[in-house]
Amino acid sequence: MNYLVFGANGAVGSLVGRELVSADHQVFLFGRNGEELSELATSLGCRFSVLDACDISAVGDAMVAARSELGPIDGIVNCAGSVLIKPAHLTTADEWHYTIATNLTSSFAVTKFAPEVMAEDGGIVVLFSSAAAEVGLPNHEAIAAAKAGVTGLARSASATYASRKIRFNVVAPGLVKSKMTEPIWSRERSASYSQKMHAVDRLGEPQDIASLVSWLLRPENDWITGAVFNVDGGLARVRSR
Helix, strand or coil: CEEEEECCCCHHHHHHHHHHHHCCCEEEEEECCHHHHHHHHHHHCCEEEECCCCCHHHHHHHHHHHHHHHCCECEEEECCCCCCCCCHHHCCHHHHHHHHHHHHHHHHHHHHHHHHHEECCEEEEEEECCHHHCCCCCCCHHHHHHHHHHHHHHHHHHHHCHHHCEEEEEEEECCECCCCCHHHHCCHHHHHHHHHHCCCCCCECHHHHHHHHHHHHCHHHCCCCCCEEEECCCCCCCCCC
16 A cells, blocks of 8 residues: 655654554654655665655645655645644744644645545545644744644534544644653653643653554554544543543
C-alpha cells in the first residue's frame, strides 16, 4: 500500500514512516529540514520531498507528484505542527499566523488534495489536534484555536467525502517528549508541573502516538471516520488527584 507522511522530520512522523516501511508499504516522506529528511529517507529506502506544508499549492504539487511515482495513495498522515504556550495578550501577530499556518493550514492543504490522489476505493487521512483543543489550559489560546480548527476540518471532511470512502480521523495528544517540546520537559519545574496534569503519571513518548496512527492506517479499521482519539494520559478527560 502507498502512504504519504508530512512532518516526517519529527519524532512521531519519523516513527510512523519507519513502522510503515517495516510493514512493507511504500512511503513518501515530506518535511522542512532537507538534511534530516534525506538521512531518514536514505535509511528507510523511501522517496522524499523537502517542502513547507503551510504552502497549499506546494503541498498539492507534491502530493500529485508522489501519486505519479507510487500510484494511488491509500493513506496520508500530517504530523506537521508547532507548539506555542503563551497568553493571547503576549502573542504577536506573526506567532499567531505561524501557529495557524503550521497546524491548521497544513491540514487543510492535505485535506484539499487528498481526493485527487487517493485510490478509487478510498483511504484514510490522519490529522493532529491536541488535548489543548478540548480542555481549557492557560496560555494556550493560539494553539488551542488552531488545533480545534483541525478537529472541525476533519469532521466536516469526513461527511463531505464519505461517499468516496475517504475517511478523516484525528489524534489529539497531550504533552509528548520530542525536540519540539524539549523546552518544556527538559526543565525540571515545568516537566513536573506538566506531568501532574496527566492522570497517567508520565509524559507521552512518540511511540505512544505512532502506535495509534499505525493502527488507524490499517485497512481493516475502515469503519472509523470523523473520530478524535485522545492519546494524552487522561489530560483532556480525566482529572489527576
